[in-house]
Amino acid sequence: MRTALAVMALWALLGPGARPDSVARAEVPSRPAKVAPEIRWRAWGPDALRESRKARRPLLLFITTPWCHLCRVMEATTFADAGVRALVDATVIPVRLDGERRPDLNERYNLGGWPTTIYLIENGEPLLYPREEETQPGAPPGAPGKILIAKVGSTFLATGDLKALLLATAKYFRENRQGLEKLYARIETVREGEERPAGDLVAPDAAAAKAQAKKIADALYADFDPERGGFADAPLFSEKFPFPEGLEFAMARGAAGDARFGVAAEAIVRALLRGALHDRLRGGFHRYSASRDWMEPHFEKLLGVNAALLHALAQATALPEAGEEARVAAGETLDWMRATLAIPGSPLLASGQDAQTTRSEGRFVEGAYYTWTRAELDRALSAMPEGDRRIVRAAFGLSEPVEPGTQADRRPLFLAQDEADLAARLAVPPARVRAALARGRALLVRARAEGRAPEVFRTAYTDANAQAASALFAAGAALGRADADAMALAITERLWKKRWVKDRGLRHEAGQGGVPAGGLLRDHVAMLTALLDAYEATGERAHLSRAASVAAVMEKRFLDARRGIYLDVAPARPGPGVPRPLTRGRAIVDENAAAALALLRLADHTGRLEPRARAGTLLAWCDTQAASYGRFAARLGLALERIHRPPLTLAVWARPGDPARTRLLTAARAPLNRATIVRPLDPAKEAATLSKLGAQTAPETSILVCRDHRCAAPIRPGGDLRAAVRRAAASFAP
Incomplete structure (x- = not known):
């Protein structure tokens, strides 16, 4: 949320707008009391940008997703307000964008979460506000300083906040058009001056890779939360994401002898599996927690998040202490993916499951399907003796009664105490605890099934499905489950047969969904990795041949030869609505590091020098960026580990x-x-x-x-x- 918080400060400079309201657990009326005329949202594309140019107004881009609870809150309240509607009509060209269908645009414009509301100028660049200018030390008098800039926009905006932003930005845009042109020209000059040509990059040798991997590991460990597990920024940000690539890097460092990560990995896995982010009844994980103790989930369950966690958990089964918990959770997550995300008539998996369901009072409440009151829990467990109910309540953190109707009254389940601790505290035999928890879980599953399950969004995206295939291969290996391997093989085969276009690459979804014709790097890297996993699982050389074809398309269509990196979208002829390829930022570093990992594996399997050389160039470029991203360079750390520590x-x-x-x-x-x-x-x-x-x-x-x-x-x-x-x-x- 760093960008969003920077924009909060920007508002104070733009005008007297209020701070965002607290809506983390807002309820949305299914039928708002006032029905305002609907905003005429435009689709992203050349027409909207041309309209912006002709009207001399900025675009207001609203980025949402099908499963986003706060997006619905904002649409049902903020955008339903007649005053907001009038200001939107008068000052901006409104564009609505599905961030899942266009991950390339989401990476460019998202301000730290969904919803994102961001201003763009007529060429699609974010509207910028120069916050202040710093004079460089030792610079002569009058020399230009360093401009600190912010993008105009925010994440969730309540009605009053959006009105203030619309008014202030209209005034700023109207009075500063010429100044904006000079600002963008200056930024472009700075960008060009900072670029390093590929010829200046030197692939890291073992010593350099070891040193840089340690720096990334140090940054990762600095953000480790030993009290609650996981990684978190202190002290400003309360959100906590599962960060599976960080967990994988921690396990890799621990396995290589870094003792601090041996301890940290165990703590992270235990906290993740025992907290409320983990659905204890049907498996799978919610997207993130709004609190550091993992107790305030945002309840959507997404394929991409669960695939990454399943891959990490498969490796965590080797941990000496948390390994068995990881094994159980991995199996439950696999079963949830197969049972819930299945698309009829296809081996591909749906993009995710919604957080939201309708309650009897006719209101949308986030997470109602996954949360319980003490009374609901007791009704569901009514067939059990009180002594056994007491065991279940204590295990799932619902022992203490709370005042009915309060926010604390509804709570997600979490593992407050494990079986051994429960047996000791309640002075009952461990066998009785195990039996009570097994029966209690079955009764709670049955009770929850009587409600309306959250919607499943049955669009199948290439990157998430390829990631799922890799995770399923890993789970099949770790758990000894042939059904996981079979699922993974079916997914890779369907993606290849239906999404691969010879010499052009992969489509992001069945109908491409507006993604640039050249496709997305993320789809190709995920598919390359899945095909290599398929080859190692089966020994069938067809998978290796296909992997080589994907790598060839990446080299042909995504390579920026001047910089020595892969671009996130295949370069296309410039024009309205065509995004400029990313050449900086965490996302492009992460994708190039993942590409390097896959290319190193391809080189090992084929004996060819070209993939290894390209991986070296990618890692050299990523190394120039790593210091800016701290722990978020964990995937780069994994690739560097492979350079300085040859694989087994x-x-x-x-x-x-x-x-x-x-x-x-x-x-x-x-x-x-x-x-x-x-x-x-x-x-x-x-x-x-x-x-x-x-x-x-x-x-x-x-x-x-x-x-x-x-x-x-x-x-x-x-x-x-x-x-x-x-x-x-x-x-x-x-």
């Missing part, structure tokens, strides 16, 4: 037709994490590859665990293959 290779040495090959591949994936790679090798064709790994010979139909040109003894079929692989992998631990 699990080579499956078996012919493609060997009936034992599938079982060996499944076992080889048991220690799956970012620091391992599974190599399906054909003894008839790849003896040279085996030699490079450090083994001159090996019996056919075996697994070899290798690192740094040294291999453990071959593992043959028989016994507990997964356990044998884990033991061999552990022998290479630092």
Whole structure:
């Protein structure tokens, strides 16, 4: 929310607008008392920008999503106000945008959350306000200083706040048109001066990668919350997001011997799984918490968030203390995805589930489906003896009665105490606690099912589905679940058959949804990663060939050769409504770091030098940006770890037709994490590859665990293959 808070200060400079009202738990009347004329929203595109130019008015871009509770609050209250409607008609060109369908535009214009209300000028650039100018130390008198600028807009705006902003901005825009042109010209000059050409970038060697990875790890640990788990900014921001890439980096550092992250990863997983962000009845996770203690969820459950968390939890199953909790939660999340996000007639998964449902009093309340009063809990558990109800209430944090009708009366379930603590505190046998919790959970699931479940939004996006496929492959390996692998394979196959256009790349959704014709980098990076996962899971070279095709399209259509990075959208001919590709910002750093990770894997599998060289250039550019993003460079940290710490290779040495090959591949994936790679090798064709790994010979139909040109003894079929692989992998631990 940093940008949004910066804009709050901007309002004070623009005019006498009030601060936003507190609406974190606002209720929205299903039928507002006053029905104002509807705002005539335009669609994003050339027509809206041309209208802005002709009318000499800025655009007011309202970014929403189908599942956004506060977006509905704002539409049903703020935008329904007749005064707001009149000001909108008189001062701006209003444009409404679905941020899920256009993630490229969301990345450019979002001010820290949904809804976002932001002003744009006629060429699509954000309307900027120069807050102040700093004189540079040692600069001669009269020399231009450094301008501190802010974008004009905010996240949620109550009626009075939006009126104030509309009035103040109309005056500012009218009186400063010429000054704005000079400001944008100056910013462009500064941008060009800061760019580093690709020729100046040097791929990090092992020592440089190690040093930079440690800096990112230090920034990550500085934001670790040891009291409540997770990562948080102190002291200004109360929101807490699950941040799965940070958890994965923490686990990678812990596994590599960084003791502080061994402790931190355990604490993060326990806090995440026991807090209210985790749906304890049906699995899956809500998007984020408005409080640091994980107790105030925003209740939407999104595929992308849950896929990233499932991938992290699959790796967390290896943690010595929280591993079993992670295993249970991973299985429940997988089951929720399969049961709730399924799209009839397709293996693809829906984008998410809404937070909102209608209560009997005819009002929309966020999270009513997921929250309980003490009375509701007791009714649902009425078939249980009071002693067992007491166990369930204590476990789920609803032991203490609260005043009915207060905000605290409705609460989400969370794990207040685990089974051992409950048994000790209540002086009952552990077996009784387990039985009571199992029966209580079943009764609560049945009671919740009697209500109207939140809507599922059945649009399937390429990036989220490819991420889900990767997560399902990871869960299949960690949990030993063949159904997860089958789901993942079906998703990758459908995306390839229906979304891939030869030599042009991937569509973001079935109908493209207005995304630029060249597509989005995020779709291609996610698909490249999923195809490599499919290859390691099956050994089928068709997946590797497809991965190479995706990488070739990335190089052909997304590469900015001058900067040495991939752009977030394929460059297109400039024109109204065509976004300028991102060349700075956290999102583009994150996408290029993810691309580098995938390209390093592709290079390991194919032996080709080009993907490794491109990964080096991407990481060199990301390294120039990392200091600005602190812990949010965690994905870059994962890629740098792979540079300075070669991955553990699990080579499956078996012919493609060997009936034992599938079982060996499944076992080889048991220690799956970012620091391992599974190599399906054909003894008839790849003896040279085996030699490079450090083994001159090996019996056919075996697994070899290798690192740094040294291999453990071959593992043959028989016994507990997964356990044998884990033991061999552990022998290479630092």
